[in-house]
Amino acid sequence: MSHFIGVDIGGTNIVFGLLDDELNLLRKxxxxxxxxxxxxxxxxxxxxxxxELLAEQGLSRADLGAVGMGxxxxxxxxxxxxxxxxxxxxxxxxxxxKLGGLLGGIPVFIDNDVKMYxxxxxxxxxxxxxxxxxxxxxxxxxxxxxxxEGKLYYGSGFLAGELGHVPMEGESALCGCGMxxxxxxxxxxxxIARIARERLERGExxxxxxxxxxxxxxxxxxxxxSRAYDAGxxxxxxxxxxxxxxxxxxxxxxxxxxxxxxxxxxxxxxxAGERLLAPMREALMPxxxxxxxxxxxxxxxxxxxxxxxxxxxxFARSRAGL
Amino acid sequence: MSHFIGVDIGGTNIVFGLLDDELNLLRKxxxxxxxxxxxxxxxxxxxxxxxELLAEQGLSRADLGAVGMGxxxxxxxxxxxxxxxxxxxxxxxxxxxKLGGLLGGIPVFIDNDVKMYxxxxxxxxxxxxxxxxxxxxxxxxxxxxxxxEGKLYYGSGFLAGELGHVPMEGESALCGCGMxxxxxxxxxxxxIARIARERLERGExxxxxxxxxxxxxxxxxxxxxSRAYDAGxxxxxxxxxxxxxxxxxxxxxxxxxxxxxxxxxxxxxxxAGERLLAPMREALMPxxxxxxxxxxxxxxxxxxxxxxxxxxxxFARSRAGL
Numbered sequence: 001m002s003h004f005i006g007v008d009i010g011g012t013n014i015v016f017g018l019l020d021d022e023l024n025l026l027r028k029x030x031x032x033x034x035x036x037x038x039x040x041x042x043x044x045x046x047x048x049x050x051x052e053l054l055a056e057q058g059l060s061r062a063d064l065g066a067v068g069m070g071x072x073x074x075x076x077x078x079x080x081x082x083x084x085x086x087x088x089x090x091x092x093x094x095x096x097x098k099l100g101g102l103l104g105g106i107p108v109f110i111d112n113d114v115k116m117y118x119x120x121x122x123x124x125x126x127x128x129x130x131x132x133x134x135x136x137x138x139x140x141x142x143x144x145x146x147x148x149e150g151k152l153y154y155g156s157g158f159l160a161g162e163l164g165h166v167p168m169e170g171e172s173a174l175c176g177c178g179m180x181x182x183x184x185x186x187x188x189x190x191x192i193a194r195i196a197r198e199r200l201e202r203g204e205x206x207x208x209x210x211x212x213x214x215x216x217x218x219x220x221x222x223x224x225x226s227r228a229y230d231a232g233x234x235x236x237x238x239x240x241x242x243x244x245x246x247x248x249x250x251x252x253x254x255x256x257x258x259x260x261x262x263x264x265x266x267x268x269x270x271x272a273g274e275r276l277l278a279p280m281r282e283a284l285m286p287x288x289x290x291x292x293x294x295x296x297x298x299x300x301x302x303x304x305x306x307x308x309x310x311x312x313x314x315f316a317r318s319r320a321g322l
Numbered sequence: 323m324s325h326f327i328g329v330d331i332g333g334t335n336i337v338f339g340l341l342d343d344e345l346n347l348l349r350k351x352x353x354x355x356x357x358x359x360x361x362x363x364x365x366x367x368x369x370x371x372x373x374e375l376l377a378e379q380g381l382s383r384a385d386l387g388a389v390g391m392g393x394x395x396x397x398x399x400x401x402x403x404x405x406x407x408x409x410x411x412x413x414x415x416x417x418x419x420k421l422g423g424l425l426g427g428i429p430v431f432i433d434n435d436v437k438m439y440x441x442x443x444x445x446x447x448x449x450x451x452x453x454x455x456x457x458x459x460x461x462x463x464x465x466x467x468x469x470x471e472g473k474l475y476y477g478s479g480f481l482a483g484e485l486g487h488v489p490m491e492g493e494s495a496l497c498g499c500g501m502x503x504x505x506x507x508x509x510x511x512x513x514i515a516r517i518a519r520e521r522l523e524r525g526e527x528x529x530x531x532x533x534x535x536x537x538x539x540x541x542x543x544x545x546x547x548s549r550a551y552d553a554g555x556x557x558x559x560x561x562x563x564x565x566x567x568x569x570x571x572x573x574x575x576x577x578x579x580x581x582x583x584x585x586x587x588x589x590x591x592x593x594a595g596e597r598l599l600a601p602m603r604e605a606l607m608p609x610x611x612x613x614x615x616x617x618x619x620x621x622x623x624x625x626x627x628x629x630x631x632x633x634x635x636x637f638a639r640s641r642a643g644l
Contacts, residue, residue: 132478155581156454167609169491253575259477287489
């Protein structure tokens, strides 16, 4: 019976999962990425950790069907090349070829991390049983991927789905991408914290002002806004309602253009939960045609920490034809 | 050598095309739809016209590989059923089965008309040679379809691509769908005429007020706004600029979510040409990430009147595996 490895690499940590043939997660592991040591260091670390995981389970490379890996940034999944990743400082790294070589020829498949996350939720998480799954990750930024009947949607250059960088009319905050008013300046952990800070700086009353006096205002995070909401803070509720409405506009466009059966919302900022999702749902329904309204289901992600590794392994199994 | 028939059915007319194996259009024909006479009348008319076209070319049904047909409204292309069409007053009509029966068993494939139009432009028109083609039709409304490497994108219920019914912030005009502020209340022939009329009614100066005095203001069409633009009218230029900017916002979202290589813009309102497309292009470029900006091409449709029949025939050829 073939086993599969899923790897989820980020700027800080690499998460590894060993899965059986039915994509049950048998074993997990986590290592610091150490990206500053260069590409070869990281790929060698991945190969040796894979060997460790196999050994711990009493397996060897001969039991491995394929390895899948989710990379931050842009990826060419056909050639298995990490095109560019700001977090890892990787440019045009032939990951599939290099890592496959270190593993003695085991097939390696890579893709963008949000695509792998969505693939995991579609295969084994909140999207299970639906044909058309839209995955949205609300974290430092916001991103999306679409899985149709088990296949990721790519578009030209594998670049589809940059839901963070769509123009929101009337908004003007500078985005990390250089444009202004992108959805991710609002509907993200960064956006929630920024909007709360700006309203405090304009003199609005909030328990956040007591918790973060003076200069400490800079330390406010999205999690603090949720905490303030739970303490009954009106400003926090208003910020999350505002962000929820903007997120609804983004989802209305995505639902209308892609027509998913289910929208799975994950990522760290999704921890705000119904504080954010309740006003989002309320705003969303009047913005989409009845035929979508009656069809689409909005669900929180079910396997947040595991979606990346499980999705990577499932993707590798599918690509390897196993 | 197999031949193919493409049929483009609308509320007023049906256009027929007879194509050879290489999708060259050999012969065209047009008949009034006569939808009021009922489904069977229309399907019999289609079958007899197909026989006429074949005979005129010295061919018979034995020379026919497949028939494709583009329907207004919602279609299930897998089962070949016209689910609902307001223009034809059709509900759940099994077109493929019925028309195929009338034609002695020749395979019939149907799909939505905008999808067929885009399929035609992708196969033989402005999208030829591109892998990922976004087709946008600007007519009474606005609609879109996406063809990826020769395959239409469908989504759940085959409902993807209703670009006319996405929410435009700050807009509130009532849309035919019952929602307010949909893109098609602005970026369409109806929208162009409505906005010009409303500004005239607010007392703004324009040559359109001289051409359409008093009650006749209701007769203003999008074509009249283009005529006024050509006469140097400031209001007409401003209306087309405004509509162009809103269209740019719609395209920015569509490009970012779908990542096409080319956007092909057709339909009657696209006759405004550069009067509308120049301000659209200018507004669009700053709204999309550089990776899309450097990649995507915006082109007018090349085969407006023929795209529907050629697309329908090409779709049928592909679905029949010929």
